[in-house]
Every structure is written in C-alpha cells, then in structure tokens.
Amino acid sequence: MTSDEEPPTAAKRSDRTKATILSAARRRFAADGYERTTIRAVAADAAIDPSMVMRYFGSKERLFDAALTIDLRLPDLGAVAPQDLARTLLRHFLDRWESDPADDALLVLLRSAVTNERAALRMHEIFATQVAPALGAALGPQAAAVAPVLTTQLLGLALTRYLVRLPAVTALTPEQLVDALLPAVQATVRSAGSRPPGPTTL
C-alpha cells in the first residue's frame, strides 16, 4: 500500500478552510442568531465564496448543526461535596462564558433556541443527556425536582448577562456574580433534601 494515505503534513488544505468557515459561522450565529445570520456573511468572514459553504456543509441548517456540537464538559458532580455544589456550578459556567462569550456553543445555541424550533429541540436534548444525569450523580433521586430550577437560574444568568446584556448584570464582575447568586442557588440545592417526595402533590 503505497498509494492511499493523505499528505501527512498540512493535513489537507480543505480541512483548514472548513474549520475557518465553522468558526466564522459560530461567531455569526452567536452574534445574530440563526435567522439573521446569512451564508454570505459567514463566507465573507471566512474570506471565501458563499458557494463553498454550501459545498462543505450542504445547507444553512446543516451548517448550524455542525456549528453546534455542544459539550458542557460538566465535571463529575458526584465527587463534589453537596455544600460545594452551588459554587461549583456557578463557577463552572461563568468561567466558560467569560472566557469567550462570542464563541461558546451553549450561548450560540441559546440565542437561536429562542426563535428557532430546531435549536430549541437541541436544547431539550442537552438538558436530558448532560444536565439531568450530572445532577443526578450529585443529588440522587431528588435531582429531578431541582434540575429544572437550577437550569432556570443558570440560563437566566446567561440570558441577562450575555444575550440581553442588562447593564445591572453586566456591571458586576464574575466574582460579584457568584456572591450575588450563591444564596439562591444554595437554597435550591438544599431544598432537594428538605422537601419530601410529595407534600401538596394533590
């Protein structure tokens, strides 16, 4: 076999441009959402012809799918002491988002999920496959009751700080945000234990 493998160095020129397109697409989707992002704009950012975007990704929808491979990279919450859980979660997400808000896949997805059904379904999927299991490992059977509330709180933070950019929220430093939100998140985590399965559940 002397004939088939690809050039060892410079791993194919096309892969590089494909990656360039993908990163431009992520930035555009993050900044503008699905509907306002145009293939022409993505192509221009990637300094390439719009038709190449089509050739590499087939359609705008498939480009969107490709741009949104989401891995929350949640740590093993089973190894975290319950009293540290709230702080760990807040820090984890804030760290991610602060490092590069315009390129974080979760923020990209969230912005589009508000007006795009496809993106919303993707969000549901991530909750079911990543958030719920991770919290289950930390909180056991009580997690089901708490997970939606925690999601509400964390996505609420993402919404007000990175999407709507409320001045009152963007004015705070990440450390101040952790301090400000900690009581609420901690109360939520604690409510898991204190509330027996069904008090007023009809």
Place this chain on the structure above:
Amino acid sequence: MTSDEEPPTAAKRSDRTKATILSAARRRFAADGYERTTIRAVAADAAIDPSMVMRYFGSKERLFDAALTIDLRLPDLGAVAPQDLARTLLRHFLDRWESDPADDALLVLLRSAVTNERAALRMHEIFATQVAPALGAALGPQAAAVAPVLTTQLLGLALTRYLVRLPAVTALTPEQLVDALLPAVQATVRSAGSRPPGPTTL
C-alpha cells in the same frame, strides 16, 4: 363650529382596523420574534393589505415599537411585607404569563430582545423605570444589589418555560413552580439585609 367632531359611536372605522393590526402584530412577534415576523403575515392575520400596515405604522420598526407598550403593572411592593415579597413576585409574573403567554408584551419583547438590539434597549429601559423603582420601594437601598438577581431568576423562568419550553419546566403546574422557586427567590430577598454594603468591593 358645527363641523369638526368625529362620529360619536363606532369611533372611526380606521381605529378598529388599526387595533386589529396591532393585535395581530403582537401575536406574530410573540410567536416568531422580530426578524421572522413579516409584515405580509401580520397583514394576512388582520385580513388586510400589507400596504395598510405601512400606512398606519410607517415601518416594521415602528410597528414593533407600537406593539410593545409594556406596563408590568407591578403592585406597590412597598405595601408588601418583606417575608411575602418573594411569593408575591413569583405569583404576579406567573399569573400574567399563564393567562395569555402568546399575547403578553413582556414575553414578546423578551423573545425579540435576544436577537434585536432595539428590543434589548427597550428591555433595559423597563428594568430601569419599572423593576428597579418597585424593588426600591420594597427593599430600600439594598434593592440595587438584589434587583439584578431577581431579574435573572424571573426572566430565567420566562425563558425556559415560555420561550425555549424545556419539558422539565413546562411539565410543572404554576403552583408547583412557585413552590420550586420559592426557596431561591426568598434566599435572594433575604440576602439583601444580611450583606453589608461593601465587603469585597475592592
């Protein structure tokens, strides 16, 4: 002067159609957001020609402005006992949203604010003129520290339940939601008193 006043009954035919357009616009903006809402679709819903929408409102942007006269109708929170504040807030917004999610101006605005700069600015304005003062009346000078967190929590709820429609959140009844969120919101309200003005404020 016997000549000028308008017909007393049936207060002008044009007012009625203008109102019809406005209500159709609200529904469309709520369902689709600013970008995906088309004037043609609004006109079709109102059973009228698209050009009439332009004649009455001038442009899509001005139609959007007209559709979004937001009054949160917040009760006088100064009259609410501090320990009831959390529950009052939760109930107030849940009641509003549940009664007609597809026509609530705040949800309409929120959906668009995520991708539309103009709508986002409108949101900032509402926070400054309605939310902040109302909370100020209830919490005094501490309100400034708490208001952003409360906003995060309430908008987080709106986001997950009405915009992204996470199954884990839509599955709950309003009463269950109040119960689930209460510990967190209460902890936030309480944190207003316990945290002196500036511990780590550099």
Place this chain on the structure above:
DNA sequence: CTTGAGTGTCAACAGTTGTTGGCCTACATT
C-alpha cells in the same frame, strides 16, 4: 506534457422581504 481530481470563483436562479405609488370604492357633506 497531459491528465484529473481537489479547491476555488463567478454569475445567475427563484423566492421573499420591506416599501411605494397609483387606483378604486363607499359615503358624508355640499
């Protein structure tokens, strides 16, 4: 040198969008 695939550009399509201007009709006032 010739080939032929890989990589890219250009120009155009068909559909949709916000927006505009001309025309028609009903009807209260003269």
Place this chain on the structure above:
DNA sequence: AATGTAGGCCAACAACTGTTGACACTCAAG
C-alpha cells in the same frame, strides 16, 4: 346629483436570501 376624502386594494420596485451550475486555477501522478 356632485364631490372630496378616508379607507382599502393591486401591482410593482429594489434589495436580499439560500442555493445551483458552469467555469478557472493548482498541482501531484502518469
């Protein structure tokens, strides 16, 4: 009956969208 105006419709515009097909360049293999 004549008429002016408010309310409405129709057809078209220019711009922009996702998408497609034909053509040009590069460069290693034969």
